[in-house]
Amino acid sequence: MATMRQMVHERIERIQETHQKTKQSRYGFLVRPLTLILGWTVVIIGIITIPLPGQGWLTTFVGVGILSLEQKWARNLLGWGVHQYDRLAAWYSRQSLSARVFMMAVLVVVIWVVFIALAYGFWRWGSAEWLDPLARWIGLHR
Structure with missing residues (x-):
């Protein structure tokens, strides 16, 4: 490789x-x-x-x-x-399979948290109105 x-x-x-x-x-x-x-x-x-x-x-x-x-x-x-x-x-x-799977899982969670935080921030600033239906469904209000 x-x-x-x-x-x-x-x-x-x-x-x-x-x-x-x-x-x-x-x-x-x-x-x-x-x-x-x-x-x-x-x-x-x-x-x-x-x-x-x-x-x-x-x-x-x-x-x-x-x-x-x-x-x-x-x-x-x-x-x-x-x-x-x-x-x-x-x-x-060089890491074991279980360690690599754990690291990937943590990485996926971190990526989701970052994307959710960015989406929330853009929605709060009014730059992502397309998220309004989801925000209302979750119970969020600006």
């Missing part, structure tokens, strides 16, 4: 080639702002998708990798973050 470092490196390497070619083009002055916009967009999508099944962490790291094409701090963060992720994944794989 490939490590996160390998998966991120493969994707960023392909992006980096295109990035360098585009910088030399006629509209090269647009590359930096567009790279930063794309990088932040991918990071935000990645963060949103971390708790969902799929590749949320990979997406987040690729977003930071895109930012690292233009920002030194992102390059440093990417190296550190991928290393920490690989360490955690190695540690997790």
Whole structure:
């Protein structure tokens, strides 16, 4: 199984080639702002998708990798973050099945609590009127 470092490196390497070619083009002055916009967009999508099944962490790291094409701090963060992720994944794989199931259960509960808290906060601020029927059913009033 490939490590996160390998998966991120493969994707960023392909992006980096295109990035360098585009910088030399006629509209090269647009590359930096567009790279930063794309990088932040991918990071935000990645963060949103971390708790969902799929590749949320990979997406987040690729977003930071895109930012690292233009920002030194992102390059440093990417190296550190991928290393920490690989360490955690190695540690997790060494745990017993019961410990892994327990950790997953706790993680699912934490994710639900966060989503419920966010939904409640948006509903209280009036940004999620679509939750009004559910709130009335539960007995909540603004």
